[in-house]
Amino acid sequence: MSAQNIPVDWDKAQALAFEAGRAAAGPVETVPLAGADGRTLAEPLVALTDLPAFPTSSIDGWAVRGPAPWRPVGRVLAGGVPEPLTEEGTCVEIATGAMVPAGAAALVRVEESTRDAAGLVSGKPRPQPEWRLPGDEAARGEELLPAGTPVDPAVLGLAATCGYDAIPVRPRPRAALLVFGDELLTSGPPGAGRVRDSLTPLVPAWLRREGATVDAGAVHGPVQDTLDAHVAAIEQGLAVADVVCTTGGTMHGPVDHLHPALARLGAEYVVNTVAVRPGFPMLLARVPGPDGRPRFLAGLPGNPQSAVIALVSLVAPLLAGLSGRSLPTLRRVEVTAPVPGRGAYTHLALAALDDAGRATPVGHVASSMLRGLARADGFVVVRPDAQAAAGETTGFLPLPLFPGERS
Structure with a gap:
């Protein structure tokens, strides 16, 4: 294995992806x-x-000056500018949100006031002034x-x-998806040696939840398993996107054309394989862009859960950098059952959270499976050469939320 193929530590891989994105972040836009x-x-x-910009009443009632009783001399509603109160023993009726007139000494709630036959107002202001002051x-x-x-x-x-x-x-990063693999079906149930393409519906939705835009015309596949077809598809994706995600072809098998395609395009590896399980044969490459700004290609493994691991490991940090956001930190959670380690690799173990925020590992988590992912809230993070015992607190990487929600 050459030096560039030595798996990169998971934390370092995230940091490298984030820094690459931050260095290539788009220009500032001022939008409505x-x-x-x-x-x-x-x-x-x-x-x-x-804020507020002027003294603002917190109640419906009376703005008063001097001792009671007070003679009403006007009314001020929200949006109006009142005349100053200049005489002792006067007041104005005031609405919640209205500007308090200059010269007012206190506010009296309407429900805590009375008016006599002559129309004079009496009442007792509360000890704390019932208006909001500027600042x-x-x-x-x-x-x-x-x-x-x-x-x-x-x-x-x-x-x-x-x-x-x-x-x-x-600006929102623009993303595209290229699906590699002649064995994929685009509709109907799998069979006869062919499997259903699950990543075409999964990956664009995931990218959108991470803040990217994915136009309908930016998803293509299955791409024919030839080098020329791979190069042409990647060039097409790079023409419309800041980040092109590909699925499959990240190894060096007889029909894995991704690495030769990147070489032909003059790409530079940011990360080439990550020490994480599942999903280590993933990559992130920087490709020269026609406008001087680099574009990126994220090579996701073809197995569905491994592809998701690549999304959270490389693509999410890259998009955070491109978007101008910070690299998210891991939550800390208690695990309810043992989570094994994976030797020298970081283990991302799918888990569901209970009402108390504790993480329980889910089943059906092989690289080719999505059943466990559909039941999970995120990944328990087990560091290299470690394991998590029941009751232990460890890192937790949540799955992305709906657009606009805070993680």
Whole structure:
């Protein structure tokens, strides 16, 4: 085995993929709030003004000046600018969210006030002022969220509250999928020596949950098992995508043309095989792009669960870097049953979480199986030359959530 084929430690492989993506991240785009959901902040979100920007009533009631009783001299509703209270013993009726008039000393709740026959208002203000002062939530110029924050509905609402109409974000990485293997069926049940292609529906959905866009025309296969067909398909994918995922052909068998195709295209390996089980024959390569920015090819193994391991090991970190996000850290969970190690390799063991957040390994987890994956919430991470005993706390890598959800 040549030096470039020595399996890379799983943590190092993730770091290499992330750094490659971060170095190739696309330029900043400023987009309207309506189009920013699911993107990533390219710059810190800073308060454009004090929040709130003016003293704001927290109640329906009366803004009063001086001792009771108070003579009403007006009304202020949300959205209005009141006249100052200049005379002792006066008040204005005020609505929740309205601007508190200058000169007001206190607010009195409407349900805790009375009016006499002459229309004068009496009541007792509560000890704590019932209005929000400018800067209660944020001061002008304060950083509210750092660059790299995923934009979700809460972030959009906060940006709008600050007064933003558009925000600077990173572009979504574009992804494509090429499925290799003449033995694959694209419809119907498997049989007669042929297996059903499960990765065409699985991989694009996974990529979208990791923040990429996958156009309908960016999925092709099965690609004919010849070198020329592989090169042509990869070139076609690289023309429309920042990341091309391929399935199968990552070894050196008689119809494994991926490595020769990459050589013909002048690609440079970022990672070539990862010390992880299942799924170690995976790769990530950097390919020169026509605009000077590199493109990437992620070679996923053909077995379905191994392909998923490659997605979480190499593609997810790459997409995080390309999107301007940080590399996620592992959660810590307690395992309810022993999880074996895999010698010098990191073991990613599918597991389901119970209501208490404890992880239980699932069955049907061979490289060719997806039944266990469909029942799992993520992977227990067992480090090389180790195992996890029941009751032990270890790392846990969750499966991706729906777009826009926080992990």
